[in-house]
Amino acid sequence: MSSEPNCVFCRIIRGEIPATVVHRGDACLAFLDIQPLSPGHTLVVPTQHYPTLDRMPEQLAGEVGAALPRLGSAVMRAAGATGFNVLINNGSDAGQVVPHLHIHLIPRRAGDGLGFRWNVRGYQPGEAERLAESVRREMAE
Numbered sequence: 001m002s003s004e005p006n007c008v009f010c011r012i013i014r015g016e017i018p019a020t021v022v023h024r025g026d027a028c029l030a031f032l033d034i035q036p037l038s039p040g041h042t043l044v045v046p047t048q049h050y051p052t053l054d055r056m057p058e059q060l061a062g063e064v065g066a067a068l069p070r071l072g073s074a075v076m077r078a079a080g081a082t083g084f085n086v087l088i089n090n091g092s093d094a095g096q097v098v099p100h101l102h103i104h105l106i107p108r109r110a111g112d113g114l115g116f117r118w119n120v121r122g123y124q125p126g127e128a129e130r131l132a133e134s135v136r137r138e139m140a141e
């Protein structure tokens with residue numbers, strides 16, 4: 001099992017620093033975020049240290065992902081919420097601060113004032129098909 005000595009989430013998993021745990025699975029641990037965006041804001045972390053989603057083995061990612069429907073539902077209902085966001089900040093340029101993959105479950109309610117800025121842009125002619133072709137090529141490797 002891979003564990004990093006100085007990683008804050010590995011330290012929580014090893015029980016070296018406290019956390020408010022809501023679920024313990026074989027592949028993941030879930031605990032309340034110390035600075036919640038809404039009550040019940042939960043972090044789901046793989047019990048092994050992987051910095052980002054794209055560096056995780058598919059099987060393990062599947063095991064962590066399998067916990068999300070029931071856990072998301074439990075967090076939402078316990079928080080008295082009516083929806084939730086599932087968010088991964090994957091990589092520092094995407095806003096990741098703690099370099100141990102974690103999935104945010106953020107309970108939401110109508111009118112709660114939370115939200116994202118979606119600065120949408122269009123595609124130039126041919127750009128979408130070129131991008132799609134690149135993705136298909138990358139997937140084939």
Ligand code: 5GP
Binds near residue numbers: 020089
């Ligand atoms: P990121 O920006 O990396 O996606 O989010 C990191 C999250 O981890 C933040 O929401 C932050 O509040 C949370 N966090 C950082 N350190 C700790 C900690 O020691 N305990 C808990 N429970 N959450 C933490």
Ligand code: ZN
Binds near residue numbers: 003010049100
């Ligand atoms: Zn770690």
